[in-house]
Amino acid sequence: MTSVSTDDTARTYEGSQELTPRKGAGAAELMREVGSVLRMSEAEVAALADDQPTEDQTMILNMGPQHPSTHGVLRLMLELEGETVLRSKPVIGYLHTGMEKTGETLTYLQGPTNVTRMDYASPLFNELVFSLATETLLGIDGDIPARAQWIRMLLCELNRMSSHLLFLATNGLDLGAVSMMLFGWREREETLRLLEMITGLRMNHNFIRPGGVAADLPDGWRDGVLRVLDLCSPRLDEYDELLTGQPIFRARLQGVGVITTDEAIALGATGPILRSTGLPWDLRKDMPYLFYDQVEFAAVVGSYGDAFDRYAIRLNEVRESMAIVRQILDALPAGDYRIQDRKVTPPPRARIDESMEALIHHFKIFTEGFKVPEGEVYCAVESPRGELGCYLVSDGSGVPYRMRIRGPSFVNVQALPHMLRGGLIADAVAVISSVDPIMGETDR
Amino acid sequence: MSDAEATSGFEDEPVVDEAGAAAEAQTRFGVPATSSRGQQVLHPTRDQLVDLVRTLRDDEGYRVCIDVTAVDYLAYEAPRGLPPDVGPERFEVVVGLLALDSHERLRLRVQVPAADATCPSLFDVHPGTEGLEREVYDMFGIEFTGHPDLSRILMPEDWDGFPLRKDHPVGAIPVQFKGVQDAR
Numbered sequence: 001m002t003s004v005s006t007d008d009t010a011r012t013y014e015g016s017q018e019l020t021p022r023k024g025a026g027a028a029e030l031m032r033e034v035g036s037v038l039r040m041s042e043a044e045v046a047a048l049a050d051d052q053p054t055e056d057q058t059m060i061l062n063m064g065p066q067h068p069s070t071h072g073v074l075r076l077m078l079e080l081e082g083e084t085v086l087r088s089k090p091v092i093g094y095l096h097t098g099m100e101k102t103g104e105t106l107t108y109l110q111g112p113t114n115v116t117r118m119d120y121a122s123p124l125f126n127e128l129v130f131s132l133a134t135e136t137l138l139g140i141d142g143d144i145p146a147r148a149q150w151i152r153m154l155l156c157e158l159n160r161m162s163s164h165l166l167f168l169a170t171n172g173l174d175l176g177a178v179s180m181m182l183f184g185w186r187e188r189e190e191t192l193r194l195l196e197m198i199t200g201l202r203m204n205h206n207f208i209r210p211g212g213v214a215a216d217l218p219d220g221w222r223d224g225v226l227r228v229l230d231l232c233s234p235r236l237d238e239y240d241e242l243l244t245g246q247p248i249f250r251a252r253l254q255g256v257g258v259i260t261t262d263e264a265i266a267l268g269a270t271g272p273i274l275r276s277t278g279l280p281w282d283l284r285k286d287m288p289y290l291f292y293d294q295v296e297f298a299a300v301v302g303s304y305g306d307a308f309d310r311y312a313i314r315l316n317e318v319r320e321s322m323a324i325v326r327q328i329l330d331a332l333p334a335g336d337y338r339i340q341d342r343k344v345t346p347p348p349r350a351r352i353d354e355s356m357e358a359l360i361h362h363f364k365i366f367t368e369g370f371k372v373p374e375g376e377v378y379c380a381v382e383s384p385r386g387e388l389g390c391y392l393v394s395d396g397s398g399v400p401y402r403m404r405i406r407g408p409s410f411v412n413v414q415a416l417p418h419m420l421r422g423g424l425i426a427d428a429v430a431v432i433s434s435v436d437p438i439m440g441e442t443d444r
Numbered sequence: 445m446s447d448a449e450a451t452s453g454f455e456d457e458p459v460v461d462e463a464g465a466a467a468e469a470q471t472r473f474g475v476p477a478t479s480s481r482g483q484q485v486l487h488p489t490r491d492q493l494v495d496l497v498r499t500l501r502d503d504e505g506y507r508v509c510i511d512v513t514a515v516d517y518l519a520y521e522a523p524r525g526l527p528p529d530v531g532p533e534r535f536e537v538v539v540g541l542l543a544l545d546s547h548e549r550l551r552l553r554v555q556v557p558a559a560d561a562t563c564p565s566l567f568d569v570h571p572g573t574e575g576l577e578r579e580v581y582d583m584f585g586i587e588f589t590g591h592p593d594l595s596r597i598l599m600p601e602d603w604d605g606f607p608l609r610k611d612h613p614v615g616a617i618p619v620q621f622k623g624v625q626d627a628r
Contacts, residue, residue: 092598093596093597093598096598096599101614137481139481265508268509268576270510286544375480376515376525377483378483378549389510389511395520401519406540411575414575
């Protein structure tokens with residue numbers, strides 16, 4: 001670890017987590033930012049270092065953590081020459097609450113309440129990936145009732161819609177299209193209202209649990225879903241008219257924050273960032289989970305890897321999600337909404353009244369939790385932001401020995417310096433917005 | 445229940461031959477291999493790690509390093525799923541790889557002793573591991589040799605200890621009460 005120098009005004013509390021001033025940044029620092037991604041040789045990087053301006057021509061600017069366009073508490077340190085971004089570094093951790101540590105003290109049934117708060121814009125995906133990992137460890141991943149799996153898909157696709165609508169709103173706001181912000185929030189609110197009707201909560205649902213879902217779909221859910229779908233279709237066309245063809249909007253986004261497929265792969269970026277480069281990588285299609293192999297939809301790809309492609313991908317993914325939801329409405333089978341394995345599912349309410357054993361069993365499941373066989377497993381789903389993974393290690397007790405969530409935002413944020421490099425500071429706002437980071441998931 | 449089974453679509457799934465798959469991977473990659481719930485796991489040593497990951501990237505199509513994390517096995521006795529020829533250590537660095545063409549995943553579990561908590565950095569092979577390795581350093585205190593910028597990433601700079609180690613208490617901030625002389 002490098003020691004913290006105190007003589008520099010740009011340095012504050014975070015010490016060596018911050019961007020190194022130029023006089024301390026040599027070829028190694030530049031290598032970190034561009035060289036290794038672009039596979040440059042050491043000599044080329046050294047030449048690049050010689051070609052750089054001196055310290056008195058540049059300034060380091062803090063953007064965030066309290067900047068409206070950083071979507072929470074992302075702090076970017078930008079080194080500027082005039083208006084051009086030379087180097088940058090994301091400083092994160094302002095929202096770190098130790099959720100992985102907390103996860104080691106909660107039972108597998110309590111786990112979803114914890115993970116659902118990580119990516120608060122798409123909480124159901126967190127619950128889903130945690131539940132899938134737990135079920136794989138238990139060995140019941142093949143026995144989950146079909147209806148439960150379809151309900152999970154329904155909720156996740158509705159959640160993907162609300163998450164992408166949130167992106168459209170904030171992306172509009174960041175670029176000055178304030179009416180888009182109001183429209184995006186408006187439609188997102190409709191989907192959240194529907195999720196509230198189904199799960200009881202607008203956010204942090206704790207609805208997808210190991211073994212199935214918490215409850216069956218309520219009366220009138222089908223009408224609610226159809227209402228949202230019918231409402232959103234024409235409004236998405238309105239967004240197209242408002243933004244997609246608009247010259248100012250295109251000029252702000254096209255050619256901004258460009259990344260190539262090889263760079264995105266090298267940086268581990270997934271989701272819309274990877275797809276914007278033209279690689280149709282979508283876990284729902286390429287490594288299907290739930291019943292995604294039984295519905296028809298397209299993996300939306302871009303071709304230039306710029307911020308506009310990422311906007312267009314998310315807009316059209318809302319349409320694809322709506323198409324999936326319509327197919328789910330037709331395909332949803334009757335049956336149980338959770339596994340009837342007494343090991344993980346509490347007995348029905350009626351049995352508790354008449355059976356002492358059922359009461360004891362109910363009590364034990366909610367106090368001690370169920371024991372999970374030893375082992376370690378990694379499961380991944382395609383969240384709106386990319387690959388959301390859960391690595392679980394069980395030592396055979398009722399709580400996970402280690403619960404690791406691989407958040408797509410964390411890795412995607414690390415790709416920011418590469419996308420910002422050489423761009424204008426005004427475009428930095430557009431690039432951050434196009435990555436769509438959720439800081440709750442980045443910091444966990 | 446029987447209805448659900450009939451429609452779940454899982455009944456055609458072949459029985460995974462875990463031992464057979466592990467033996468095949470062992471000969472293919474030259475390091476001890478196991479299978480955990482049907483998922484391929486390799487157990488390279490720290491010295492083998494970087495070369496193995498590079499070979500996997502260049503020759504086997506594992507082009508994405510999806511995750512780098514660690515586990516502190518202080519409170520969990522061996523063998524914990526390790527093959528007999530791998531000596532268990534306190535820490536384990538877990539690397540997740542993804543092959544985009546063959547749609548396969550591979551997990552590497554690297555044993556890291558507590559006395560010498562270092563591990564070679566994968567930064568030269570997969571630059572995207574930079575932030576992930578910083579997080580492992582921040583949470584477990586495992587130092588990655590060859591990492592260009594090893595500093596804390598989530599915790600404050602002056603934090604004492606490494607939170608995800610098992611000997612780090614869950615509530616580490618002392619509770620202070622007014623008027624109490626010795627607040628913990």
